[in-house]
Amino acid sequence: MLVNRKALFFFSALPLIMITCTCALTHVVNTGQGVGGYLAEYRFYRTLYTLMAGSALAIAGCFLQSTLRNPLIDHYILGVGSGALFALYLTVILYEYRPLIVALSAAMGGLFALALTVIVAERISGSDVAYVLSGIGITSLFSGLSALLSYYALTRYPYASLMLVGSFILATRDKLVYVAAAFILTYATHFVLSRRLNALLLGDEYAAQLGVNPKLTRLVASITSGTSASVLVSLFGLIGFTGIVAPHISRLLLRTSDNRVVVPVAATIGASILYVADAFSRAVTTPVMGEVPAGAIVSVFGAPFFLLLIVKRFKRGKL
């Protein structure tokens, strides 16, 4: 599809419009219901955080899928989430929960796990399935270590167990700067990377003959997505599948692989998925069984989608 200036402006503005309108609506509804003070502020930030986190995770998914030319991956599959969680628990045990410190350590942990996954995958064969297998191995390793540490972490940080599934219960004002940083980092970087990622989708050599440095592009995309996803893990815990599902829905809807439009539409879809999952948790599950973390709800719906992709590939004899 031709992405002229009007189309580019429209699609790029979509996630911003979506976030702004939903937050404004939340504020209006709360005001209309006479909800004020701390509760209104909490609901506002919770809405804002689900939307920005969903957008950032979806963009990170687009970056990772394009840069590694692999439709089966996101930060969760590649072990970034579990690596970040492990670093978070370690920091909480050795030091304490301070947003800045845990965000930094989670970013380092997430990037370290990503590097490990890439190294192992490249040693296996470098194929897309090798990345999934390597990611599963690294995720399992850090998930196991995180589970072990969680017992100690719980004694120092009471919400440590929530981090295992991803929840927006802790939507406090002080987290705004970190969530916004993760969102802005991915959203702004897509303007720089999207055309380069389009070239990278066609192969490293193809990208190089177009004047795109494949290694530099891959490095920037990986660091951006790894850091953003890790920071979000340090705040809200592991949220899987948003990053894998949103880019696919975006490509199916737009019938193109052009990241200039796929990325912002995926960001809008990712925001919607997390917002709906969190709203579902609050409105439907809370009265029945208590609040189920949004990450668990996303996984319940995301896992079948992921399995569907694998089955589709298997049927075509490409696994």
Next chain:
Amino acid sequence: MISTKALRVTYRPSRIEAISDVSVEIPQRTTTCIVGPNAAGKTTLLKAIARLVEYDGAIFIEGRDISELGKALRRILAYTSHVSVNELLGVRVIDVLLTSRYPISRGLADSEEDLEGIYEVSRSLGIEHLLTRRIGELSSGELQRVVLASALVRRPRILLLDEPDSHLDVALKPWLSLYLKKLSEGSTVVLSTHDPIFAFHTCDYFIVLSHGKLLYSGPYEDLINNATFLEKAYGIGFTRVELGDRVVLLPLYSALKAHVGE
């Protein structure tokens, strides 16, 4: 004109010398063919000219060292390589062609000029009906034409084509030959091929490589009058055959039979 001086390409970490001490001059606005057996260094020579591999020696385009051309090189030169994408990423033909205009596009958005350029090239190659198709759905022949289109949408002055005739049927090969000859009126076309009939019908200038070494570089007329260069490169006999309006050198099947028998 493209010229190479003592060109040497060594692949790491195996340290295999794919090209050693190759000095050639490729004339402007001609169709030049690089021929030679497998592992002769044909693709490596094309990649070196496109600055896609590390090399020793020097390569000049229109008198300028390509290492000093920077991004300008990507605007004047196009190299076609194989496109292989994951089906689930949904890459379509139009996506490939729009992406291929990257070196000459300005800004993030596409312009009407981009679209017009793509339609013009697609029409000339007969692939306009494929524009919305996914890459994975194309036949090998269709994909080959899409790859050629991806180079042409940039309107390069130099076109480097690695086996552009592979996967094409008997009707499409002569068509491509004529298409490239017409193209060479305005640009320099350098290609590699394994098909002698296609090579001798298409090209006016030849480079013969064997085991990374240059055996011959010169015009078509000189090569067909002296089959020893091809015979030395391939290690088999060649015979002169008149095919239509061109004389071609074809491998001697009788000699091959004896060779296989041994």
